[in-house]
Amino acid sequence: MRGSVRLWIALLLRRSHWERELREELEFHIRARADHLTADGVPPEQALRRARLEFGPVERWKERCREARGAWLLDEVVRNLRDAWRSAVRSPGFVTVAVLSLALGIGANIATFGLLRELLLNPLPVRDPEGLQQVALSTVRRSYYTMPYPKFATLRDEFPIFDTIFGWGTQEEVQIAALDRAEPGRITLVTGSFFDGMGLRPAMGRLITPQDDRPGGGANVVVLSSHIWHRLFNADPGAIGRTIRVRDLTLQVIGVVPPEFAGPEPAVPADIYVPVHAMQPSRPNLISGPGLMWMHVMTRLKPDVPVETAERVLRERWSEIDRVQQARRGDNTRPEYMILEDGSHGYSSVRIEFSQPVVVLMGLVAIVFLIACANLASLLFVRASRRSGELALRVALGAGRGAIVRQWLTECLLLALVGGAAGLLTARWITPVLLQFVPEANRGALEFEATPEVLLFATLLSVGAACLFGWIPAFRAARVNANDVLRAHAPSLSAARGRIAGTVLALQLAASLILVAGAVLFARTMWNLGKQSTGFDREAVVYARPQLFRMPGFDRKQVPTLMQRILLPVEGSRSFTSIAVGQVPSGGAGGWGWARVAGYTFAPGEDNVVYSYFVSPGFFRTLSIPLIAGRDFVEADATAKLTPVIVSEKLARHYFSGRDPIGAQIAVGAAPPAQIIGVARDIVDVSLRTPPNELIYRPMSLYSFGDILARVAPNVDPAEAERQLRAAVESAAKGVPLQTGRVEDVIQASLERDWLVTGLSAALGLIGVLLACIGLFGAVAHWATGRTREMGIRMVLGATRGQIAWMVLRQGLIVTGLGLAVGLPLSLAAATLIRPLLFGVSPADFLTHAISALFLTLAGLIAACWPALRAASLNPLEALRYE
Amino acid sequence: MAPKVDLLPGTLDLLILKAASLGPQHGYGVLLRIQQITAGALTIEQGALYPALHRLEHQGLLASTWGTSENNRRAKYYRLTAAGRRRLGDEAASWRRFVDAMTAALEAGPGEV
Numbered sequence: 001m002r003g004s005v006r007l008w009i010a011l012l013l014r015r016s017h018w019e020r021e022l023r024e025e026l027e028f029h030i031r032a033r034a035d036h037l038t039a040d041g042v043p044p045e046q047a048l049r050r051a052r053l054e055f056g057p058v059e060r061w062k063e064r065c066r067e068a069r070g071a072w073l074l075d076e077v078v079r080n081l082r083d084a085w086r087s088a089v090r091s092p093g094f095v096t097v098a099v100l101s102l103a104l105g106i107g108a109n110i111a112t113f114g115l116l117r118e119l120l121l122n123p124l125p126v127r128d129p130e131g132l133q134q135v136a137l138s139t140v141r142r143s144y145y146t147m148p149y150p151k152f153a154t155l156r157d158e159f160p161i162f163d164t165i166f167g168w169g170t171q172e173e174v175q176i177a178a179l180d181r182a183e184p185g186r187i188t189l190v191t192g193s194f195f196d197g198m199g200l201r202p203a204m205g206r207l208i209t210p211q212d213d214r215p216g217g218g219a220n221v222v223v224l225s226s227h228i229w230h231r232l233f234n235a236d237p238g239a240i241g242r243t244i245r246v247r248d249l250t251l252q253v254i255g256v257v258p259p260e261f262a263g264p265e266p267a268v269p270a271d272i273y274v275p276v277h278a279m280q281p282s283r284p285n286l287i288s289g290p291g292l293m294w295m296h297v298m299t300r301l302k303p304d305v306p307v308e309t310a311e312r313v314l315r316e317r318w319s320e321i322d323r324v325q326q327a328r329r330g331d332n333t334r335p336e337y338m339i340l341e342d343g344s345h346g347y348s349s350v351r352i353e354f355s356q357p358v359v360v361l362m363g364l365v366a367i368v369f370l371i372a373c374a375n376l377a378s379l380l381f382v383r384a385s386r387r388s389g390e391l392a393l394r395v396a397l398g399a400g401r402g403a404i405v406r407q408w409l410t411e412c413l414l415l416a417l418v419g420g421a422a423g424l425l426t427a428r429w430i431t432p433v434l435l436q437f438v439p440e441a442n443r444g445a446l447e448f449e450a451t452p453e454v455l456l457f458a459t460l461l462s463v464g465a466a467c468l469f470g471w472i473p474a475f476r477a478a479r480v481n482a483n484d485v486l487r488a489h490a491p492s493l494s495a496a497r498g499r500i501a502g503t504v505l506a507l508q509l510a511a512s513l514i515l516v517a518g519a520v521l522f523a524r525t526m527w528n529l530g531k532q533s534t535g536f537d538r539e540a541v542v543y544a545r546p547q548l549f550r551m552p553g554f555d556r557k558q559v560p561t562l563m564q565r566i567l568l569p570v571e572g573s574r575s576f577t578s579i580a581v582g583q584v585p586s587g588g589a590g591g592w593g594w595a596r597v598a599g600y601t602f603a604p605g606e607d608n609v610v611y612s613y614f615v616s617p618g619f620f621r622t623l624s625i626p627l628i629a630g631r632d633f634v635e636a637d638a639t640a641k642l643t644p645v646i647v648s649e650k651l652a653r654h655y656f657s658g659r660d661p662i663g664a665q666i667a668v669g670a671a672p673p674a675q676i677i678g679v680a681r682d683i684v685d686v687s688l689r690t691p692p693n694e695l696i697y698r699p700m701s702l703y704s705f706g707d708i709l710a711r712v713a714p715n716v717d718p719a720e721a722e723r724q725l726r727a728a729v730e731s732a733a734k735g736v737p738l739q740t741g742r743v744e745d746v747i748q749a750s751l752e753r754d755w756l757v758t759g760l761s762a763a764l765g766l767i768g769v770l771l772a773c774i775g776l777f778g779a780v781a782h783w784a785t786g787r788t789r790e791m792g793i794r795m796v797l798g799a800t801r802g803q804i805a806w807m808v809l810r811q812g813l814i815v816t817g818l819g820l821a822v823g824l825p826l827s828l829a830a831a832t833l834i835r836p837l838l839f840g841v842s843p844a845d846f847l848t849h850a851i852s853a854l855f856l857t858l859a860g861l862i863a864a865c866w867p868a869l870r871a872a873s874l875n876p877l878e879a880l881r882y883e
Numbered sequence: 884m885a886p887k888v889d890l891l892p893g894t895l896d897l898l899i900l901k902a903a904s905l906g907p908q909h910g911y912g913v914l915l916r917i918q919q920i921t922a923g924a925l926t927i928e929q930g931a932l933y934p935a936l937h938r939l940e941h942q943g944l945l946a947s948t949w950g951t952s953e954n955n956r957r958a959k960y961y962r963l964t965a966a967g968r969r970r971l972g973d974e975a976a977s978w979r980r981f982v983d984a985m986t987a988a989l990e991a992g993p994g995e996v
Contacts, residue, residue, distance in 0.1 A: 021959065024959075025909075025933070028909065028956055029910050029914075029929065032909075032952070054929050056928050056931070057930070061931070065937045067934070069937055069941055
């Protein structure tokens with residue numbers, strides 16, 4: 001490394017040395033000729049002048065000598081860089097605007113790219129992530145990425161084609177307590193071969209093995225994640241062998257995973273890993289429940305087995321097994337298949353949910369980038385025309401056109417690299433803002449990192465930008481005709497330049513229009529979603545979610561008494577008209593299973609998924625969900641031998657079209673058959689975008705574990721009611737982690753993804769319009785300056801200031817109009833691409849595009865305002881004298 | 884003096900090599916020599932000499948050293964290398980062939996066609 005630096009220095013020194021010698025050599029010739037002439041009798045100064053004339057253009061000969069010598073690329077590059085730096089320092093205004101534009105454009109791209117990479121592209125940091133396959137349960141309609149343990153056991157035992165097969169499932173948040181500290185965290189239950197299958201090595205201690213996960217009571221051991229090890233044990237190596245307490249389990253720490261492995265689900269950090277069977281005593285149905293879908297399953301195939309073969313074997317053999325099981329169950333539910341999917345990125349619900357919007361986002365950000373580059377191209381045009389005098393001089397002195405182009409490109413590259421560096425800084429600031437829009441649960445370990453990959457991307461963007469905006473002005477600059485420019489006779493030149501600059505500007509405005517139209521479409525989607533009816537009352541209902549299981553010394557048997565203590569004051573309070581316990585609908589928090597109705601035969605491929613909720617009596621009244629048939633639950637229903645259930649309208653129509661469903665029996669999943677006693681109106685239970693699911697409500701006692709829902713009395717402030725509810729819970733169950741709120745907030749939270757897209761597209765739209773307006777402002781100002789003399793003449797001839805101002809404004813409007821003309825069809829086309837993300841508004845919606853066009857026109861007018869005002873305030877005499 | 888003739892492209896190199904073969908000289912000296920040996924019949928732009936000199940040096944047909952001139956100024960002297968001498972011989976021979984062919988062609992009478 002030092003050697004090549006020495007070489008550089010040597011080359012630089014040698015080059016300047018050679019240049020000095022060349023100058024000396026040519027000077028010698030001129031002087032020798034002058035001496036000769038003097039000797040012939042010509043007066044000395046005249047002799048010198050004649051000698052110089054006879055010699056010809058010195059610069060050109062020098063240049064030819066340099067070329068004859070062969071390209072000294074390195075030195076030329078260094079010289080160009082130096083010149084570029086000097087000329088940049090001389091025009092700080094231009095540089096500031098240019099760098100700002102680039103910083104915004106490049107920064108936005110880098111931030112989004114980083115987010116995209118984290119969410120979607122990063123493979124798991126395990127051995128050979130490409131060899132991992134996810135096993136998914138598939139029906140004709142869709143795939144399910146979780147399955148019950150018994151199915152996993154079947155896969156493990158009956159399929160030797162898998163080299164290793166393992167599973168995991170992350171449970172809800174709990175308190176993890178070490179000796180003197182406690183941290184909230186989640187347990188990731190893993191099967192014995194999880195770590196071996198992933199191909200991980202411990203950072204410390206050892207990892208869980210199949211020995212630890214034996215049926216009949218696994219070992220009470222735990223593997224810590226790196227961040228929990230830091231937080232609970234201060235990264236103390238002596239943590240191995242110590243114990244931690246989780247719920248009612250005492251677990252011994254046996255090892256720590258490497259810090260770069262954040263868990264099998266990117267963006268959901270895994271905190272601690274516990275063998276599945278360690279939970280068996282306290283939650284036996286995790287292992288034995290045939291309908292509890294909680295496990296993600298992954299496998300590594302044997303090295304010589306291609307994926308297609310494994311998939312075929314899986315599908316065929318599983319169908320056999322399934323057929324046997326169905327025959328044993330004696331039902332005709334439709335068949336299920338097992339399929340394999342790429343597992344190299346781990347499982348990510350975020351990936352699946354966000355991949356579409358993030359791709360759209362990348363498209364929007366790319367448009368912003370292009371606008372920024374276009375801005376720069378325009379700026380450079382203006383700069384080129386201002387420097388045309390200097391350029392013409394250089395050409396006249398003999399500088400080769402190649403050299404001029406190279407110098408221009410160096411300037412552009414320098415600008416672009418500085419802009420790229422500024423973009424990296426901007427990205428660091430933008431990323432936290434972007435993350436605000438990602439739902440908290442999924443934010444995980446995402447943050448801005450200047451990894452080599454990101455830096456490479458930034459460099460590529462900068463160089464790409466330089467190529468985009470630097471090329472055309474460079475070549476135009478090289479084509480300058482010295483004579484024309486020096487004689488200030490260049491109308492054709494500036495006209496041609498004006499045309500190209502105008503086209504670039506129009507394209508910028510068109511691109512901005514696309515961004516604005518997109519933002520408006522997303523905003524209207526949000527509006528429509530907000531107005532969408534959920535089928536239940538979300539305004540007047542507050543909820544409380546006490547996490548009773550987190551109480552120290554928690555015992556399930558205490559729940560009824562606890563809940564009685566909590567609910568007594570609430571039931572008696574005048575602030576609430578109705579109270580129930582259940583689940584806040586929305587977000588799909590219900591369990592699900594496959595339904596069977598006596599006497600109903602399924603068509604092949606027919607979907608029979610139903611979602612179930614446990615609700616107490618009073619649930620429907622509290623949420624104002626009408627019961628269109630039958631009755632509500634009563635307390636006794638919870639313990640009835642033949643469980644009564646209430647079904648949703650859609651389910652009733654599906655299985656009982658026309659007939660009265662009351663009294664019929666329905667079985668879901670592995671649960672025993674239940675009797676229908678009522679039918680409720682459909683509600684939106686997953687998301688406002690999707691149609692309601694078929695629901696089945698099961699009864700539970702009012703004094704059981706769940707969300708407390710309370711309907712606020714008409715004249716009471718919901719915030720005050722919420723406070724009362726919170727107080728009631730806290731006084732009865734001290735120190736319990738408690739979440740309260742309005743049901744409305746839960747609905748809003750489910751729209752987080754949409755808020756992300758809307759917010760970001762609005763921000764990007766504004767940035768795009770801002771950039772385009774900067775460009776428009778510059779172009780109009782330049783245009784106005786070029787016509788200063790003409791305006792002076794007009795004013796002298798009697799034009800009013802208003803007319804002059806209108807001249808400038810009109811120019812701005814013309815360009816904006818051109819941009820709109822190009823932009824409208826483009827934005828209509830682009831809008832169709834985002835159709836899947838829209839709700840309640842068509843991509844070709846007239847109002848949307850009209851508003852966008854109006855907004856852009858207004859922005860264009862504002863941008864052209866200042867040049868117009870300045871033109872109007874010109875002193876006519878000064879204007880006439882303007883060169 | 885004979886009427887002035889413009890230099891045919893490519894012949895400048897030949898003239899320079901010939902001038903240098905008469906002894907090491909600096910650029911101005913080469914110019915004077917060329918004017919001498921062509922009896923002033925061929926015109927060249929003075930500065931055009933130098934790219935040619937540098938090119939020939941780059942090609943290895945000339946070698947240069949810095950020395951002091953007659954009036955005690957530093958000057959760069961060019962001399963012919965062995966390769967340059969060989970090139971001079973080859974180029975001169977082919978030039979003579981060219982000239983003979985052209986002369987014969989231009990003096991052909993109508994009867995000889």
